[in-house]
Amino acid sequence: MNDVARAAGVSSATVSYVLSGKRPVAEGTRRTVESAVAELGFSLNPVARSLRTGRSVMVALIVPDIANPFYALLARSLQDELRGRGYHVVVCNTEARRDEEQALLREAMHQRFAGVVMTPFRLSTTAFDALRGAGIPVVVSADIAFGAVDHVAPDAEDAVRQALRHVADSGRRRLGVVAGPRDATGGDPRLERIRTHAAAVGLQVEEEAVVHGEHTRAAGAEGFRRLMLSRHRPEAVLCVNDVTAVGAMEMADQLGLDIPGDVALVGHDDVDFATLVRPRLTTIRYPAREVGRVAARLLLEQIDGRTQPHTARVSAEFVPRASA
Amino acid sequence: MNDVARAAGVSSATVSYVLSGKRPVAEGTRRTVESAVAELGFSLNPVARSLRTGRSVMVALIVPDIANPFYALLARSLQDELRGRGYHVVVCNTEARRDEEQALLREAMHQRFAGVVMTPFRLSTTAFDALRGAGIPVVVSADIAFGAVDHVAPDAEDAVRQALRHVADSGRRRLGVVAGPRDATGGDPRLERIRTHAAAVGLQVEEEAVVHGEHTRAAGAEGFRRLMLSRHRPEAVLCVNDVTAVGAMEMADQLGLDIPGDVALVGHDDVDFATLVRPRLTTIRYPAREVGRVAARLLLEQIDGRTQPHTARVSAEFVPRASA
DNA sequence: ATGAAAGCGCTAACAA
DNA sequence: TTGTTAGCGCTTTCAT
Numbered sequence: 001m002n003d004v005a006r007a008a009g010v011s012s013a014t015v016s017y018v019l020s021g022k023r024p025v026a027e028g029t030r031r032t033v034e035s036a037v038a039e040l041g042f043s044l045n046p047v048a049r050s051l052r053t054g055r056s057v058m059v060a061l062i063v064p065d066i067a068n069p070f071y072a073l074l075a076r077s078l079q080d081e082l083r084g085r086g087y088h089v090v091v092c093n094t095e096a097r098r099d100e101e102q103a104l105l106r107e108a109m110h111q112r113f114a115g116v117v118m119t120p121f122r123l124s125t126t127a128f129d130a131l132r133g134a135g136i137p138v139v140v141s142a143d144i145a146f147g148a149v150d151h152v153a154p155d156a157e158d159a160v161r162q163a164l165r166h167v168a169d170s171g172r173r174r175l176g177v178v179a180g181p182r183d184a185t186g187g188d189p190r191l192e193r194i195r196t197h198a199a200a201v202g203l204q205v206e207e208e209a210v211v212h213g214e215h216t217r218a219a220g221a222e223g224f225r226r227l228m229l230s231r232h233r234p235e236a237v238l239c240v241n242d243v244t245a246v247g248a249m250e251m252a253d254q255l256g257l258d259i260p261g262d263v264a265l266v267g268h269d270d271v272d273f274a275t276l277v278r279p280r281l282t283t284i285r286y287p288a289r290e291v292g293r294v295a296a297r298l299l300l301e302q303i304d305g306r307t308q309p310h311t312a313r314v315s316a317e318f319v320p321r322a323s324a
Numbered sequence: 325m326n327d328v329a330r331a332a333g334v335s336s337a338t339v340s341y342v343l344s345g346k347r348p349v350a351e352g353t354r355r356t357v358e359s360a361v362a363e364l365g366f367s368l369n370p371v372a373r374s375l376r377t378g379r380s381v382m383v384a385l386i387v388p389d390i391a392n393p394f395y396a397l398l399a400r401s402l403q404d405e406l407r408g409r410g411y412h413v414v415v416c417n418t419e420a421r422r423d424e425e426q427a428l429l430r431e432a433m434h435q436r437f438a439g440v441v442m443t444p445f446r447l448s449t450t451a452f453d454a455l456r457g458a459g460i461p462v463v464v465s466a467d468i469a470f471g472a473v474d475h476v477a478p479d480a481e482d483a484v485r486q487a488l489r490h491v492a493d494s495g496r497r498r499l500g501v502v503a504g505p506r507d508a509t510g511g512d513p514r515l516e517r518i519r520t521h522a523a524a525v526g527l528q529v530e531e532e533a534v535v536h537g538e539h540t541r542a543a544g545a546e547g548f549r550r551l552m553l554s555r556h557r558p559e560a561v562l563c564v565n566d567v568t569a570v571g572a573m574e575m576a577d578q579l580g581l582d583i584p585g586d587v588a589l590v591g592h593d594d595v596d597f598a599t600l601v602r603p604r605l606t607t608i609r610y611p612a613r614e615v616g617r618v619a620a621r622l623l624l625e626q627i628d629g630r631t632q633p634h635t636a637r638v639s640a641e642f643v644p645r646a647s648a
Numbered sequence: 649a650t651g652a653a654a655g656c657g658c659t660a661a662c663a664a
Numbered sequence: 665t666t667g668t669t670a671g672c673g674c675t676t677t678c679a680t
Binding site for chain 1: 367381
């Protein structure tokens, strides 16, 4: 920057102000500086800037697994929205483990990240206090709220109600659920929602018809197997997300069970491959792209000065296809 | 850091040396400092460190689209390997566009990134000279080499030969190819490999049986459609990757064509959903996880001082399933 | 074995 | 309207 200042015959402060526009600069001076900048191909050093301002240009996206297509699409969307404002997205995988979640949050603080977008699984609901204290904007994308931070929450009541009515209408009674991990923070809201609406349409969700596991293909397969081998085999199974649902499908194949003939199957999320599997997966869509957009919006609002926490609702939607 | 120094009754230099281990420190001093660090919950400011050393702790992963499951898995793998050494992965999407590729490379320089892992598509082969000049480690994951930079290259001759023999053995003669974009740097090596080995097993690849397009589902569908509606409809189609192959599958469905009955289909990559579609996709596996591992290894070697460019070969493998 | 001090490149008070 | 300057927190040379 000093080179530019010298070339333009001004002080480095003036160069800084020309570049940032934070203080009026005489037209002529501005032009001289700008051409010196162009001449020398100069550009600001973001690291020095970060040190001085205490804020970097990196936004952490902290999710269980970027290889899960839901999070991959969320990452893509978030980046598309943030790039225009000059922010970069650092992707971090927690594997839904509490220690990783905490470690990554700490790291985000140390690195003075410009913001954090996270889907926490096992964090305590007060885990973001430190970040907030450090003035780092946070957006949580989850079924439940985590303290007083911005929250992108699904509006899924209608969709789940429709899904369950759809299942009930096909004459099924006994419902099974492949739920999330038992020790996730706040339990499993998707499971609770299913319970609530199941009751309303006369569906039974026995205690032993709920199996818990991680949000992975393997866990989905295993959970589904347990359900199918239980005394009171469910006639319809809802899965906590599409990845587990696909695991369930593969297991059905192995067990020689027909979907939806022998058992109906419903997922959550509507990821890319939901229309690729056969039968096509009936699911409750939670739009990753829009979640990314909304998260970016909330984050930028905070960066721009909003301090009051907001909750934005994103509508889920029932998507009946062939598996139920 | 000054707080720690004061608390321990030493200079900040000593604190720095205790933390970095770059100079011997008396056992007693070390302990005093360490407990002061623990006491105050101190940790180094990575931004200040980056400013001073001229190297940040961020590694850019620059790919066409992180929502493509191949790249998503590559990202995951790269992070798993790099995290232990304290590096973070910044994911950048180019949409395979030259201007984005260049812009992101420039940005990586300005940000003083610790390294760049990239799958370039339309860059000139000298595009990395500037980065190299700035001393920033680069690893390219691509079919072709890009100048004198580290290169993770597929070793695919055997796999492609097997694939084509497999197709030939099933009695097909006319081969179609859904290839990559026409203006990609270095053409389309996958296409060329197919051409070479097709000749060897007596398969014909007519000029009009090659269609070009992006590596997307939509482009795959469109390319496949053109092939199927051409005068000399191919009896087998090879796709540049699995995403396009799945697009082709969907198009086959729409056109009322049976796979592999009416036309055999082979993909590239073996992404997650290759076993999810029906029929299961026959493909040429290119192991994303290992690509990530190898890229990380090469990158770390450079960070640790190697300057001589290396090429690492990763074996592709023919995976016969139901679509061909 | 340890300390003093310069300086990485920038921003923002304060001064003129 | 512009300049001077202090420092952000660290690493590293040089001195002790």
